[in-house]
Amino acid sequence: xxxxxxxxxxxxxxxxxxxxxREFVNQGVKPGELAIISKESVAPYxxxxxxxxxxxxxxxxxxxxxxxxxxxxxxxLLPEWYSAKGISLILSTEIVKxxxxxxxxxxxxxxMFKYQILIIATGSTATKLTDHGVPGADAKNIFYLRDIEExxxxxxxxxxxxxxxxxxxxxxxxLELSAVMKINNLDVTMVYPGPWCMPRxxxxxxxxxxxxxxxxxxxxxIKGTAAAGFNSDTNGDVKEVKLKNERxxxxxxxxxxVGGRPLTTLFKGQLEEDKGGFKTxxxxxxxxxxxxxxxxxxxxxxxLYNDTRRxxxxxxxxxxxxxxxKGIFASEQGKLIDEYDYLPYFYSRAFDLSWQFYGDNxxxxxxxxxxxPASENPKFGSYWIxxxxxxxxxxxxxxxxENKAIAKVARLQPAVDSLDLLATDALNFACNI
Ligand SMILES: Cc1cc2nc3c(=O)[nH]c(=O)nc-3n(C[C@H](O)[C@H](O)[C@H](O)COP(=O)(O)OP(=O)(O)OC[C@H]3O[C@@H](n4cnc5c(N)ncnc54)[C@H](O)[C@@H]3O)c2cc1C
Numbered sequence: 001x002x003x004x005x006x007x008x009x010x011x012x013x014x015x016x017x018x019x020x021x022r023e024f025v026n027q028g029v030k031p032g033e034l035a036i037i038s039k040e041s042v043a044p045y046x047x048x049x050x051x052x053x054x055x056x057x058x059x060x061x062x063x064x065x066x067x068x069x070x071x072x073x074x075x076x077l078l079p080e081w082y083s084a085k086g087i088s089l090i091l092s093t094e095i096v097k098x099x100x101x102x103x104x105x106x107x108x109x110x111x112m113f114k115y116q117i118l119i120i121a122t123g124s125t126a127t128k129l130t131d132h133g134v135p136g137a138d139a140k141n142i143f144y145l146r147d148i149e150e151x152x153x154x155x156x157x158x159x160x161x162x163x164x165x166x167x168x169x170x171x172x173x174x175l176e177l178s179a180v181m182k183i184n185n186l187d188v189t190m191v192y193p194g195p196w197c198m199p200r201x202x203x204x205x206x207x208x209x210x211x212x213x214x215x216x217x218x219x220x221x222i223k224g225t226a227a228a229g230f231n232s233d234t235n236g237d238v239k240e241v242k243l244k245n246e247r248x249x250x251x252x253x254x255x256x257x258v259g260g261r262p263l264t265t266l267f268k269g270q271l272e273e274d275k276g277g278f279k280t281x282x283x284x285x286x287x288x289x290x291x292x293x294x295x296x297x298x299x300x301x302x303x304l305y306n307d308t309r310r311x312x313x314x315x316x317x318x319x320x321x322x323x324x325x326k327g328i329f330a331s332e333q334g335k336l337i338d339e340y341d342y343l344p345y346f347y348s349r350a351f352d353l354s355w356q357f358y359g360d361n362x363x364x365x366x367x368x369x370x371x372x373p374a375s376e377n378p379k380f381g382s383y384w385i386x387x388x389x390x391x392x393x394x395x396x397x398x399x400x401x402e403n404k405a406i407a408k409v410a411r412l413q414p415a416v417d418s419l420d421l422l423a424t425d426a427l428n429f430a431c432n433i
Contacts, residue, residue, distance in 0.1 A: 001108075001110040001111055001112065001225065002111045002112070002114075002368060003111070003112040003114065003316025003322065004035070004111070004112070004113055004114070005034060005114040005115070005319070006032075006034060006035040006088065006113065006114075006115050007034070007117065007121070007171070008024065008029070008033055008035070008115065008116070008117045008118075008119070008293075008328070009032040009034075009035050009036075009037060009070075009104060009113055009115035009117070009120070009134075010034070010035070010036045010037070010119045010121055011037055011095055011098075011118060011120050011121060011122060012036075012037075012038060012120070012121035012122045012123055012198035012295075013036050013037070013038020013039075013040050013042075013043065013091065013168075014038075014040075014121060014123045014295065014317070014425065015042050015045075015047050015068060015071075015123075015295065015314050015317040015318065015321075016042065016066070016121040016294045016295030016296075016317040016318070016321035017038065017044050017047065017119075017121045017321070018043070018044025018045070018068030018077060018317040018321075018322060019037050019317065019321040019322055020119055020294065020321035020322070020324065020325050021034065021036060021044070021067055021077065021122065021163065022068070022074070022077065022322075022366070023322045023325035023326065024087075024377075025087075025173075025279065026086055026327060027326065027328075028083075028329075029087075029175075030084020030086070031044065031085065031087075032086050032088075033086075034086075034087045034088070035087070035088035035089075035090055035106070035113070036082075036087070036088070036089055036090065036130075036234065037090045037093050037095060037105065037113060037114075037232070038089075038090070038091055038092075038305045039092065039093060039094035040080075040091065040092070040148070040149075041080070041087055041091050041092045041149070041352055042063060042067075042091065042103060042148060042325045042383065043067055043077065043079045043082065044067065044068045044077065045063060045066050045067045045148065046066045046067070046068055046070050046071035046144075046218065046314070047067060047146075047147075047301070047314065048071065048314055049066040050145055050147075050148065050150075050151040050194050051145060051173055051176040051177050051384050052180065052349055052350075053066075053153075053174055054155065054180075055154075055155060055158070055177075055180035055181070055184065056180065056183070057183060057184050057398075060155075060189075060252065060331060060332075062270075063148070064076060064078050064079075068170070069318075070320060071088065071309060071318075073312060074081075075162060077412075081300075082266075084110065085137045086378070088383075090113075090173075091151040092271055092417070093107045093108075093109075093111070093287050094107060094108045095107055095113075095266060096108050097199075097272075097429070098131075098266040098267055098268065098293060100118075100272070100288050101270075101272070102268045103115055103116070103118070105118075106273055106424060108276075114258070116290060116416070117290045117292070117323075117328060117347065118290065118291045118292065119284075119293075119321075119325075120267065120278065120286070120291065120292065120294070120362060121169070121293075121294050121295050121297070121298045121299055121321065121417045122148070122262075122263040122289075122297055122314060122365070123258060123263060123295055123297065123374075124261060124262050124266070124296045124297075125146060125261055125263055126144040126145065126146045126256070126257070126258075126259075126260050127206060127258050127259045127260055127261060128256075129142070129227065129256055130146065131169070131175060131257070131306075132287060133244065134227060134229060134230070135228075135229035135230070136229050136230030136232060136238075137227075137229075137233060139230050139232035139235045139236055139238040140190075140232070140236045140238065141157060141237050141238045141253050141254045142222070142230065142238050142254045142255075142256060142324060143157070143253065143254065143256070143302045144255075144256055144257075145173055145255065145303070153395065154253075154339050154401040156425075157188060157253055158181065158184055158253065159395035161250075162187075162190075162252075163186050163187070163250050163252045163253050164186070164187045164249075164250050164251050164255045165181045165186045165187065165188045165189070165251065165252070165254070165255065166188075166189050166190075166191060166223065166241045166243070166249050166253075166254045167181070167188065167189070167191070167254075167255050167257065168192075168226070168227045168254060168255070168256045168257070168258060169190075169191075169192055169256060169257035169258040169259075170190060170191075170192030170194060170197035170199075170221075170223075171192075171197075171198055171200070171244075172198070172257070172259055173255075173260075174190055174192065174197070174255075175190075175198065175210065175214075175348065175350055176225065176348060176349070176350045177255050177257065178190045178214065178219050178349055179214070179219075179350035179351045180220060180350075182214075182217050182219050182351075183351070184418075186217045186363045188220065189217070189219070189220040189221075189222060189248070189249055190214070190220070190221050190222070191222045191224075191225060191227060191241070191243060192223060192226070193223075193226040193244075193347065194223065194224070194225065194302040195210070195223060195224060195336065196211065197208075197210060197211060197223075199219075200359055201286060201346070201357060201394070203365045203382055204328075205365075205367045205371060206367070206371070206380075206382055208358060208371070209371040209372070209373050209378065209380065209396070210353075210373075211373075212372075212373030213351070213352075213373040213378075215373075216373055216374070218394045222243070222247070223243075224245070225243045225244045225245040225247070226240050226243065226244050227241050227242070227243060227254075227256075228243060228244045229241075229242040230242065230251075230254065231248075235264070235370070236240065236254070237252070237253070238251055238253075238254050241254060254415045260296075261276070261310070261408075262276055262277050262296050262297045263296075263297065264276070264277065264278065264297055269324055270288065270355045271286045271288055271291065271293070271301070272286070272287035273286055274299040274308055274310075275299040275309065275310045276299070276309060276310055277293065277296070277297045277298055277299035277310040278293035278297055278298060278299060279299050279308070280293050280298045280300045280301075281300075281301065282300065282301050282303065282323075282339035283323060283324065283327035283337070283339070284298055284300065284320055284323060284324035284327065284338045284340070290360065292327075292328070293316040294317070294320040294321045294322065294323075294324050295320055296310070296311075296312045296317070297310075297418045298310065298320055300320065300340060301338070301339075301340070302342060302344075302403065303339060303341045303342070304341065304343060304411075305354075306340070307401070311314060311342070311344060313344075313345070313346050313382075315345045315346075316342060316344075318325055319340070319342060323337075323340045327422070332403075333359070342358060343358060343359065343410060343411050344357075344358065344360065344392075344410075345357070345358050345407065345409065353396060353397070354396070354397065355381075355394060355395060355396040355397075355402045356394075356395055356407075357392065357393070357394045357395075358392065358393055358406055358409075358411070359390070359392030359393060359410030359411075359413075360384065360386050360390050360391045360392045360410075361392045362384055362386050362391050362392070363383050363384045363385050363386025363387070363391050364384070364386070365382045365383070365384050366382060366383045366384075366385060366419050366422050366423050366426075367380065367381075367382050367423065368380060368381055368382070368383070368422065368423050368424070368426030368427075369381055369396075369426065369427075371396075372424075377397070378396065378397060379396060379397040379398070380395075380396055381393060381394045381395035381396060381398070381406070381426065383422055384428065385416055385419065385422075388408050388415050388416060389414065389415055389416065390413055390414055390416055391405040391410070391413060392410055393409055393430065401431070402427055402430065404430065405430040405431045405433065406430050407426070408430070408433055409429075409430045409433050412433060414433055
């Protein structure tokens with residue numbers, strides 16, 4: 001069994017790992033000092049592509065085209081870039097044991113990795129229906145989507161003719177995948193338990209647009225119920241989805257997107273936790289010296305709202321990784337950097353739609369614009385107002401300038417005198433701040 005030492009180790013090879021490496025290079029890391037250890041078989045890539053362009057029937061996104069930092073318009077870090085910089089990219093290697101006291105990580109095949117500074121970037125795993133004991137959920141052709149191998153298996157499965165697809169879940173993954181499955185001319189039904197899709201962010205009015213739009217594209221939507229079990233044929237291939245409301249749907253392919261869970265188990269009992277992740281300070285230092293946590297697994301101080309949050313979105317994955325690495329180099333040089341001051345930013349793209357959201361969706365929601373799914377050029381959004389101040393803004397179909405303006409509004413939280421005026425003159429309000 002091999003034993004290797006690196007000054008810096010990033011555990012995980014996803015979005016934040018990729019952006020962390022770029023920052024290490026910007027900060028002048030020396031050849032041989034840095035390693036990424038990832039159970040994936042490819043260099044870090046932009047995970048959001050997996051539920052969008054990866055499934056386009058024409059010109060689908062494929063590696064190396066969406067390695068980081070393609071998502072932010074930066075240079076694409078190809079596998080050979082890492083070796084040219086003297087960075088060890090240790091792929092297909094799952095760490096199964098972590099001992100922070102002896103600064104040792106052990107892989108599934110017994111290799112040991114020692115480090116001085118560790119960045120934990122293990123991300124999340126998809127919630128499985130089998131974990132919840134849903135009968136028949138281990139049938140073949142029931143898919144989850146977290147990594148490129150799963151995306152590739154699903155891409156192959158949808159190649160066969162006349163496939164009936166049932167999407168379980170009405171969140172990001174459900175909405176984006178239903179759209180790309182429909183673009184591939186498949187028969188698509190979405191099932192979700194809530195009264196409308198994406199209830200954690202969408203108001204009923206926002207959701208009614210997307211549900212109407214999806215219906216107009218031929219996606220069937222069944223709300224207020226969930227998958228209670230699956231029937232399969234003698235080959236073990238899924239054939240039916242049994243719903244809690246007793247309905248039974250035919251299915252050749254099922255894709256489940258019912259949420260995720262941060263991957264923290266390796267460090268149980270070794271690090272302080274909060275909100276399901278590792279508690280960090282504003283520089284992503286955990287409760288153990290020289291151990292950092294970034295991306296989905298970090299529970300960090302959200303300065304803007306004076307509380308602690310865990311955020312499962314790429315923008316935070318990029319920015320937390322960069323902040324951690326800047327902080328590491330600053331402390332080595334005895335310098336100080338600013339605290340992390342994050343403005344939540346989420347986005348999604350499906351069909352020819354595209355929305356952005358900034359801030360916090362708390363308080364009273366004020367709808368603006370044209371949210372009629374039958375309109376030729378629908379453009380609408382919502383403000384969230386609390387204690388007379390704007391807390392969050394959502395905008396569908398915004399221009400680059402308008403999206404920039406709503407980000408500024410969410411950051412500055414201006415006072416609002418009249419909700420009616422906000423509803424009728426929404427974008428001027430944002431653009432004039
Ligand atoms: C299909 C999909 C679409 C998405 N779309 C959007 C979007 O449109 N907008 C948005 O804001 N966010 C989106 N997200 C969320 C976003 O991708 C994540 O928030 C982001 O990837 C988090 O980055 P991370 O580095 O923390 O984790 P990840 O990118 O998940 O990387 C974690 C890495 O750690 C590795 N790992 C874990 N455990 C071990 C171990 N024990 N040993 C070795 N390696 C390990 C994993 O294999 C993986 O390489 C999407 C996520 C998915 C799955």
